[in-house]
Amino acid sequence: MAATPIDLGRPVQGDVIELILDDHRRFEALLRDLRDSTSDRDAVRRALATLHTAHALAEERRVYPRLRRRDAITEHEAEHGEEEHAEGHEAMLAVLELKGTDTQAFDDAVEELARVINHHLTEEELTILNPAREEVGDRLRTELGEVFAAERNRQIDDGCGSVDQVRALVAKAHRAGLLDEDE
Ligand SMILES: [Fe+2]
Ligand SMILES: [Fe+2]
Structure with missing residues (x-):
């Protein structure tokens, strides 16, 4: 089961666009809690x-x-x-690797994390979810909602957010050239 006491929701079906937006709202709420020095910031970061x-x-x-196969988005947008x-x-790794949560270094890492996530949510909603709204019918959106939710929940059950797992993802992204400075 999920290694965290904070409720992350467990959708099993729905329109994939709505399910993605629900998570985006959860990101925003968790980022707000992460900025709040009176919350359990260690639990929130996990x-x-x-x-x-x-x-x-x-x-x-x-x-x-x-979405690529349906030509709703381009290869470039997916990449x-x-x-x-x-x-x-x-x-995220920078936030997880810090020992204490009551330091300037932690605040700085949270600020950078919020910047990166907020940027992505905005861009994804504008360039990926909008075309999906326009080009993908209800039936496929429902089908994608089911497979999206199943994968998401399976990853949560597998402990995908541990420091080791996130570190491995960062290493893999470096090898794949996804973190090149000039991208
Ligand atoms: Fe998303
Ligand atoms: Fe995304």
Whole structure:
């Protein structure tokens, strides 16, 4: 089961666009809690790492490829999404690796993480979810919702947000050239 007491939701069906937007709202709520010095920031960072990793992997494995096949998005848009996920994993790792949560270094790492995630949510909603709204019918959106939710929940159950898993994702992204500075 999920290694965190914070509720990340467990959708099993729905329109894939709505399910993705629900997670985006959860990211925003968790980022707000992460900025709040009175919250249990260690628990919040672990919950956010779990949700961020599960969501990004489910999009890359189950959603982006299907949208590409339907020509709803271009190869470039899918690749750019993956680059931004990689930047998210890198910024998330920096937050996870810090020992204390009451330091300036922690605040700085949280600020960078919020910047990277907010940028990606905006861009994904504008360049990937909008075309999906326009080009993909209800039936496929429901089908994608089911496979997206299943992958997301499976990743959460597998402990996808652990420091080791996130570190491995960052290393893999470096090898794949997704984190090149000039991208
Ligand atoms: Fe997303
Ligand atoms: Fe994404």
